[in-house]
Amino acid sequence: MTETPSSATPPSLTSLARGGGCGCKLDPAFLDRILADSPPLPLNPALLLDAATRDDAAVYKINDEMALVATTDFFAPVVDDPYDFGRIAATNALSDVYAMGAKPIFCLAVLGMPINVLPPETIRHILDGGRSVADSVGAPVAGGHSIDAAEPFYGLVALGLAHPDQILTNAGAKPGDVLILGKPLGVGVFSAAQKRGLLTPDDYDAMIATTTRLNTPGADLAGLTGVHAVTDVTGFGLLGHLSEMCRGSNLAARIDRTALPVFDGARRLLDQGVRTGASGRNWAAVEPYVTQTPDWSDSDRDMLCDPQTSGGLLVACTPDAAADVLAVFERHGHSAAVQIGQLEAGEPMISFSA
Structure with a gap:
């Protein structure tokens, strides 16, 4: 293996990648074109969930009491600290x-990893960060696969x-369900600001924490009566993942714009013109499913389509269950969880109030 000389200063992780975090995902429209002619998966009664509904993971029934949930997620660096990058990537993958x-x-x-550019200790710190997260929930990293790549990625x-x-x-919601979002929006904006050297230490800390x-x-939430559908908000932004829930459940959504949780720093950075390239691609894919309001602004659109790396859970539940759902979030340290709207009978469109 070719190693970077110890006297050389290795480049920053984010400088080695064109994109970072969940903003690296193929945009929804391009993914549709790739998969348009894919043959259906072979019928297997044990395969309870496959790629057909674009859910967060595949599910295979082992027996009447147990099902295996399987997923994979990886991306290019969203931060320069290798240990933090590993932690973020592992947290994001486990989210599914x-x-x-x-x-x-x-x-x-x-x-x-580009092994001719990054020293072994940097790569080791990435793996250590991911391992620390997996170990914390009793899901050890038991092995894996590695390649010499032009751009760094990990997951x-x-x-x-x-x-x-x-x-x-993400497809079991019912008419009348309310929508609860577990984390604030704005991680994509934070990531874009870091690449431009505009992220403050406080904003960086907020990004790492979330x-x-x-x-x-x-x-x-799986055992809670009244919870009907859940997905996590990641690379397609809030509108992208909500539209998948609406289409999967054949329901319309109405969002209270004043209730949306957004990091203060992300709002400020948007006002300064900081945004990700992925937000525009996400908007192009979801625009047919969105009813815009007269006072719709570019900042509104960019924040709602902002790619979230390791974003929050989006939950559809009965109004009576909302307090219990919020209590679960609070118990797990997700104090920013908030109700943001509701689902209604109708075409799978997203509209806004306030």
Whole structure:
């Protein structure tokens, strides 16, 4: 292996990648074109959930009491600190297991690094950060796969277990359900600001705190009466993932714009013109499903389409269950969780109040 000389200063992680975090995801419209002619998966009664509904993970029924939840997620660096990058990537990957109502059991690492550019200790710190998160929830990294890549990327294959009758999907919402979002929006804006040297230390701390906060409430929500659908808000932004829930459930959504949680620093940076390239791609994909209001602004659009790395859970539940759902979030340290709207019978469109 070719190693960077010890006397050389390695480049920053984010400088080695064109994008970072969940903003690296292929945009929804391009993904549609890729998958348009894909043959259907073979019918298998044990495969409870596959890619057809674009849910957060696949689910395989092992027996009447147990189902295996499987997912993978990886991306390019969203921060320059290798340990923090590892923590963020692992937290993000495990989020998909929690979004299905499952508990993770073990993981496999997915690693690509330009080994002629980055020293071994930097790569080791990335792996250590990811391992620390996985170990904290009893889901050890048991192995994985690595390649020499032109751009750095890291993530996990995450496996979990759940009861087959308590799997949470993004397509089970009911008319009258309210929508609860577990984390504030703005991580994509923070990431873009960091690349431009505009992120303040306080904003950086806020970004690290939210992106390394595991979505553990999902496992408890699975057994809660009145919870009908859950997904996590990541690379397609709030509107993208909400539109998938609306289409999967064949319902319309109405969002209270004044209730949306947004980091103060992200609002300020948007006013300064900081935004991600992915927000525009996300908007192009979701625009047909959105009813705009007369006072709609570019900042509104960019924040609602901002790609969230390790974003919050989006929960659809009955109004009577909302207090219990919020209590679960609070118990797991997600004090920013808030009700942001509701679902209604109608075409799968998203509209806004206030």
